[in-house]
Amino acid sequence: MAMQGNLDKMTLRQNYRNLWHTDLMSTLGADPGYCCFAALCAPCASYMLRKRALYGDMSRYTCCGGYMPCSGRCGESKCPELCLCTEVFLCFGNSVASTRFMLQDEFNIQTTQCDNCIIGFMFCLQQLACIFSIVACISGMEELQEASQILNCLADLTYCTVCACMQTQHKVEMDKRDGKFGPPHPMAVPPVQQMSRIDQPVPPTVGYPPPPPAYGGQPYGYPQQTQGYPGGQPYSYPQQTQGYPPAGYPPPAGYPPPAGYPK
Numbered sequence: 664m665a666m667q668g669n670l671d672k673m674t675l676r677q678n679y680r681n682l683w684h685t686d687l688m689s690t691l692g693a694d695p696g697y698c699c700f701a702a703l704c705a706p707c708a709s710y711m712l713r714k715r716a717l718y719g720d721m722s723r724y725t726c727c728g729g730y731m732p733c734s735g736r737c738g739e740s741k742c743p744e745l746c747l748c749t750e751v752f753l754c755f756g757n758s759v760a761s762t763r764f765m766l767q768d769e770f771n772i773q774t775t776q777c778d779n780c781i782i783g784f785m786f787c788l789q790q791l792a793c794i795f796s797i798v799a800c801i802s803g804m805e806e807l808q809e810a811s812q813i814l815n816c817l818a819d820l821t822y823c824t825v826c827a828c829m830q831t832q833h834k835v836e837m838d839k840r841d842g843k844f845g846p847p848h849p850m851a852v853p854p855v856q857q858m859s860r861i862d863q864p865v866p867p868t869v870g871y872p873p874p875p876p877a878y879g880g881q882p883y884g885y886p887q888q889t890q891g892y893p894g895g896q897p898y899s900y901p902q903q904t905q906g907y908p909p910a911g912y913p914p915p916a917g918y919p920p921p922a923g924y925p926k
Contacts, residue, residue, distance in 0.1 A: 672768070679773035683832055684839045687778045690831040697834055702827035706751040709758045712833050713747060716765050726750055728761030759826055762833055770836070785818075785825045792818040 685693040701708040717723050721743040726734045727750060739746045751758045766772060774782075792814035799807035838844060 672764070676764075676767050676773060679767065679771040681770055681772045682775060683772055683778075683836060685832060685835050686775055687781050687825070687828045687832060690828040690835070693835050694831050698827055698831040701830040701834075702823055705823070705826055705830070706755060706758075708827075708830045708834075709751040709755060709762065710747055712830055712837070713751070713758060713762050715837055716762050716769075716833070721747075727754060727757045728765055730761055730764065731757060756826070759829055763829060766833055766836055770840070772836070781825060782829075785821050788814070788818045788821050 691698050697708075713724075714721065722740070724739050724743040724747060726737045726739055726746055729735065731754075737746050737749075747758075767774075792811065795807065795811035795814050799811040
């Protein structure tokens with residue numbers, strides 16, 4: 664069941680839509696310093712990358728990421744740091760591959776065809792060197808022994824180079840995850856704004872400027888009210904007189920017109 668689940672995950676990774684931030688061919692230019700460090704001290708780089716991939720929470724650690732039969736049976740819960748050190752030194756290839764699978768599953772990253780060809784060439788060269796070594800050992804021919812030694816050197820060199828590039832690729836991807844590439848580009852897609860929930864009395868102000876302070880404790884947008892109205896009348900209403908029309912107002916014209924009006 665566990666083996667079938669791992670095979671299903673490998674098939675699912677082929678349908679992921681995202682890509683690595685940098686491919687294997689561009690890792691040396693993306694971070695040359697770390698690429699050299701991963702080539703010269705590969706187990707140390709693998710240890711730090713696995714711990715960083717777990718966000719520093721070693722309680723989540725499982726030997727080889729749970730992809731090997733011994734995973735979960737090596738006492739990882741009691742001393743995960745020691746188990747991780749043992750993994751990166753004794754099962755270095757599995758440690759690199761496990762970290763890669765973890766990042767792919769977390770960010771839905773697929774491996775490009777070019778990267779697959781490079782990794783496949785590394786495996787094929789190792790198998791070919793192994794076959795030549797067996798044949799040279801059985802036959803005893805000096806020519807085959809020399810050819811097997813050359814193939815072994817090429818296979819080891821290719822293995823160390825590809826693993827260093829893979830670990831640099833993982834490091835660059837986690838730098839992107841942790842926001843170490845600086846602020847986003849001005850033309851980039853803006854982040855998703857937070858939606859208001861039922862348990863929030865006031866919707867969040869994400870993406871909106873804060874309102875200006877209110878005057879006198881009144882809500883923003885309402886005119887400031889006075890303490891009282893002059894003369895008991897509403898504010899801005901003129902005070903009315905006792906009679907209407909007021910004194911001195913001309914009397915209204917009568918109808919019909921008075922006598923003597925020209926017809």
